[in-house]
Amino acid sequence: MDVRETKTQQSPALERGARILDVVARSKTFLSLSDLSRELNIARSSVHSLCQTLVNLELLIRRNDQTFQLGPHVMRWSNAFTLQSDVATEFAAIWDQETGLPGATITLTVQDGAEVVYIAARNAARSRSSLEFRVGMRLPAVFTATGKAFLSHMPDHEIRRLYAQGLPAPRTGRSVRTIDDLLAELRIIRHQGYSCDEEQVAEGMVCFGATVLDAQNRPIAGVAVSLTLDAEAMSDRNTVIDNVKQMATRLSHRMGADLPANDQMRGG
Amino acid sequence: MDVRETKTQQSPALERGARILDVVARSKTFLSLSDLSRELNIARSSVHSLCQTLVNLELLIRRNDQTFQLGPHVMRWSNAFTLQSDVATEFAAIWDQETGLPGATITLTVQDGAEVVYIAARNAARSRSSLEFRVGMRLPAVFTATGKAFLSHMPDHEIRRLYAQGLPAPRTGRSVRTIDDLLAELRIIRHQGYSCDEEQVAEGMVCFGATVLDAQNRPIAGVAVSLTLDAEAMSDRNTVIDNVKQMATRLSHRMGADLPANDQMRGG
Numbered sequence: 001m002d003v004r005e006t007k008t009q010q011s012p013a014l015e016r017g018a019r020i021l022d023v024v025a026r027s028k029t030f031l032s033l034s035d036l037s038r039e040l041n042i043a044r045s046s047v048h049s050l051c052q053t054l055v056n057l058e059l060l061i062r063r064n065d066q067t068f069q070l071g072p073h074v075m076r077w078s079n080a081f082t083l084q085s086d087v088a089t090e091f092a093a094i095w096d097q098e099t100g101l102p103g104a105t106i107t108l109t110v111q112d113g114a115e116v117v118y119i120a121a122r123n124a125a126r127s128r129s130s131l132e133f134r135v136g137m138r139l140p141a142v143f144t145a146t147g148k149a150f151l152s153h154m155p156d157h158e159i160r161r162l163y164a165q166g167l168p169a170p171r172t173g174r175s176v177r178t179i180d181d182l183l184a185e186l187r188i189i190r191h192q193g194y195s196c197d198e199e200q201v202a203e204g205m206v207c208f209g210a211t212v213l214d215a216q217n218r219p220i221a222g223v224a225v226s227l228t229l230d231a232e233a234m235s236d237r238n239t240v241i242d243n244v245k246q247m248a249t250r251l252s253h254r255m256g257a258d259l260p261a262n263d264q265m266r267g268g
Numbered sequence: 269m270d271v272r273e274t275k276t277q278q279s280p281a282l283e284r285g286a287r288i289l290d291v292v293a294r295s296k297t298f299l300s301l302s303d304l305s306r307e308l309n310i311a312r313s314s315v316h317s318l319c320q321t322l323v324n325l326e327l328l329i330r331r332n333d334q335t336f337q338l339g340p341h342v343m344r345w346s347n348a349f350t351l352q353s354d355v356a357t358e359f360a361a362i363w364d365q366e367t368g369l370p371g372a373t374i375t376l377t378v379q380d381g382a383e384v385v386y387i388a389a390r391n392a393a394r395s396r397s398s399l400e401f402r403v404g405m406r407l408p409a410v411f412t413a414t415g416k417a418f419l420s421h422m423p424d425h426e427i428r429r430l431y432a433q434g435l436p437a438p439r440t441g442r443s444v445r446t447i448d449d450l451l452a453e454l455r456i457i458r459h460q461g462y463s464c465d466e467e468q469v470a471e472g473m474v475c476f477g478a479t480v481l482d483a484q485n486r487p488i489a490g491v492a493v494s495l496t497l498d499a500e501a502m503s504d505r506n507t508v509i510d511n512v513k514q515m516a517t518r519l520s521h522r523m524g525a526d527l528p529a530n531d532q533m534r535g536g
Contacts, residue, residue, distance in 0.1 A: 014285040025348030070349040075483035075524030078346030080293030215343035256343030
């Protein structure tokens with residue numbers, strides 16, 4: 001076994017290998033050694049040796065026309081990533097960093113048909129909210145911020161099918177009551193990229209929500225910030241909304257979602 | 269940009285980086301630098317620099333306790349792999365290598381409920397079979413070799429639900445006629461790892477089948493070899509069966525399935 005020390009502090013060969021896989025992954029056509037050499041500005045002989053190693057590792061496959069495509073070995077890593085990565089754990093790791101919202105309640109939900117299920121909640125220390133969120137609690141999706149965010153990913157005809165028997169009984173005087181009003185709300189959510197529940201779940205409580213996406217850009221969780229109306233009056237609404245969107249974006253990136261570069265928040 | 273030439277013909281840093289990801293992917297616990305150094309028999313300083321690069325590339329994540337888990341960047345590659353890899357294309361690439369079966373018809377199917385759909389077929393040059401397989405053709409899953417192989421992945425209660433209205437009308441005197449006979453056949457298939465249609469689709473035709481698995485070990489396609497009874501009498505049945513199983517294993521490996529090492533056939 002080769003146990004020589006590498007002299008470089010960083011590993012340029014490893015970086016280049018990863019860049020080759022990135023270029024092959026992004027390309028609309030299958031690339032040759034010359035294409036890769038040109039694209040990466042790396043000498044052809046160097047690309048040749050890196051590609052040979054990647055083929056041996058089954059990270060690349062050499063096609064009959066001497067171009068390359070990704071190899072099956074990458075699936076080992078993605079399967080393991082999916083097993084090791086858990087949105088609730090990541091949520092717990094970031095919520096303490098959200099120092100911008102000291103008085104807020106932050107919750108994480110998953111969708112289960114017409115309901116959302118709370119899988120994590122950090123309730124504000126001295127909450128005067130009329131509602132305490134507990135893990136395992138269920139609420140109708142139509143009234144909650146995360147539920148509305150989930151529903152905004154569904155086409156209108158699926159929403160109509162889901163609520164073919166009508167919407168659930170209203171919880172407050174402001175709960176949405178008709179499919180048409182719900183669909184109008186969802187259109188706004190799709191446009192704005194966040195959702196809002198203004199006293200639809202409980203009187204005196206306002207929530208802002210957004211969805212967490214997985215590597216296939218499917219919504220796998222919802223994150224929301226809940227404020228009592230008096231706290232909301234004191235804080236800057238745009239700051240709260242930015243914070244919710246940032247949490248959702250960071251969690252999505254962490255779960256492997258392929259977001260546009262300007263949407264991505266790197267950790268730290 | 270760094271365009272120095274690497275001197276090594278193979279790239280040891282790249283190989284080691286891939287081995288680190290493999291070890292992290294396989295481990296039941298999260299590993300530290302010392303664990304990785306010991307496991308891979310690579311000096312700790314070298315592992316340190318490789319891991320730093322992998323963290324920068326978001327292929328690894330450094331956890332709060334200084335252990336590592338896989339990072340979200342691996343999902344870029346697996347998504348691209350899935351888009352670039354197509355079982356029908358791979359099937360076309362290997363069938364010409366199956367020189368062991370010159371007189372046989374080889375087919376590839378997908379399951380659609382209680383039917384199989386033929387997505388590729390190499391019909392024997394001078395087929396005397398009573399059935400010519402065409403792409404797009406559908407047959408009842410219960411009678412075909414690939415269909416039986418697909419059904420063998422389903423639990424018995426799902427089979428009973430799928431055929432709650434009874435089995436389709438028999439095609440020959442030997443077509444399976446009852447759920448109980450079908451379930452008995454499926455038990456044998458699960459045990460043997462291949463399926464057999466002896467004149468259940470067409471008189472005078474025998475087929476052997478097996479399933480192709482994807483990276484989540486789900487059956488995504490079925491491969492079968494069909495022989496006329498006289499050809500079957502002349503050939504060695506075990507050779508044909510081995511050939512079908514090998515084709516299915518090679519295609520599964522190519523599609524990213526995580527098969528036991530002794531099941532894997534490397535290409536070439």
